[in-house]
Amino acid sequence: METAARRQVLRLAARALEQRLNADTRDDAGAQRACACGQAARYVGRRAKTFVSVLGPLRLERAYYHCAACGRGFCPRDRALGLEGSALSPAVTRMVAAVGALVSFQEGSDLLGELAGVQVEAKQVERTAEALGAEMVEDEQRRVQPQGTEPLPSTLYLGMDGTGVPMRPSELKGRAGKQAEGSAKTREVKLCTVWSAESRDAEGRAVRDEGSVTYSAAIESAASADADLQGSEFAQRVWREAQRRCFEQCARRAVLGDGAPWIWNLAQELFPGAIEIVDRFHVKQHLSDVAKALYPTAPRRARQWAEQRHQQLDAGRLKPIRQALLRRAAGCEEARKCADYIQRNEHRMRYPEFHAQGLCTSSGVVEAGCKLTVGTRLKRAGMHWTLRGANAIIALRCCRLSGRFEDFWERRAQGRPA
Ligand SMILES: [Zn+2]
Known part of the structure; x- marks a missing residue:
């Protein structure tokens, strides 16, 4: 009963969040947007993509821009929500980092399904955990200022x-x-x-x-x-x-x-x-x-x-x-x-x-x-x-x-x- 109830509650919450996000179309900000390459990207329309979130799959519709100069397309909302270049929500990404640090990628995938009801393939756990780890490799090199505020030990x-x-x-x-x-x-x-x-x-x-x-x-x-x-x-x-x-x-x-x-x-x-x-x-x-x-x-x-x-x-x-x-x-x-x-x-x-x-x-x-x-x-x-x-x-x-x-x-x- 409890597992079934959790599944239903999550499904309801997912629908509510989906509706709220999809009702907000402010990411469609005009016919043109600046592309990372420096040229102007043209508004194409709203595009749907399904993301894995802690509530289950979320189908989000986002404004899509395409740049003719460099041939790339992007959704400003993905960037704002931390979903860019990934099919995983930020909270799921964080869970993947936690299991990827602790156990093998296959075990991590199994644990995510068993404990959180989140389905992420072992290969994706591996890719995501390694990409995050690579970010941490760079972060460690940049961050050298003293950490912690306690007085120094003797x-x-x-x-x-x-x-x-x-x-x-x-x-x-x-x-x-x-x-x-x-x-x-x-x-x-x-x-x-x-x-x-x-x-x-x-x-x-x-x-x-x-x-x-x-x-x-x-x-x-x-x-x-x-x-x-x-x-x-x-x-x-x-x-x-x-x-x-x-x-x-x-x-x-x-x-x-x-x-x-x-x-x-x-x-x-x-x-x-x-x-x-x-x-x-x-x-x-x-x-x-x-x-x-x-x-x-x-x-x-x-x-x-x-x-x-x-x-x-x-x-x-x-x-x-x-x-x-x-x-x-x-x-x-x-x-x-x-x-x-x-x-x-x-x-x-x-x-x-x-x-x-x-x-x-x-x-x-x-x-x-x-x-x-x-x-x-x-x-x-x-x-x-x-x-x-x-x-x-x-x-x-x-x-x-x-x-x-x-x-x-x-x-x-x-x-x-x-
Ligand atoms: Zn471009």
Whole structure:
């Protein structure tokens, strides 16, 4: 009964809205209108088109103009109502963005039908979500002014990380990769995340503040030529996110990452005075991987070995960790590499010292950020992306997860001529 009632109510509302909009013929404003090409377009007549709205299909009649100079036709009302170039109403477009950010395009299409009674084909969910994501890609590049009005926290954290996304073969031609024959199956998404950790847990350790995390990510390069004053694409992205978060203005700044050299090169290039910390979570993962390599057939022994190293790490005892690794280095390449890694990053692993200063050293925020912004949506079984599609959906997710979706939507609606 309730579903049937909703259907009827929506149908009635759709008819009422249709009648109201179709009764208003003020969009028929004279025999001529200026075309985007600069010439005059001629009034042809009223034309009907059916749009998908949250109330169901809406059949709207709008004044149609045609320009003989450039051969294009347009309806001024479509522009005014935000319907230009689309068969979806603004509210449905927004729903599509929401599901497209969260689930596969087919699941999104199913959910829209099931929850909202709105019929949008999977292909159209894909096209619309990717077009919106592309708008967000551009919007992110333009919008660098500080966001939010709250006073700055005493410390801000900026994390960087990378994760692979499976690509279509056509997107990978000529790219070197990790496959046995030297080809690539994935491309790396690079993520920048900013957060604060003023909260404290029961033991007084810094804990990430709820709602303080923002993300910005894309498949792009972090390498920059020396002559390139602008820095790499990713360096510019990090810089923009830092500006939005007033990272440079904060009294204390910390950069977190794993041991990847590109991260520390960027940190020194962009934020020379910041405290550098190797995310403790990453180091532990590294040590656990070595343990598995050392004891491939004895998982209990491996766990034990890793557990001891983890404890030493938390206690800041890097020397015995390196000694334990070097003892096994001759027979185990992973152990040798890990010993090097710890030596290279020693000054970024002074955990007891960092903790005494009230700094957060392993929140898993960066690691979780990769899973949240990229993994859960883009790395699902059978998914293969185009560069453009992946970057659009990543932008859409970052916008939503950073609490910027509402703001984007309002500005998008305002940008429309009345
Ligand atoms: Zn024209």
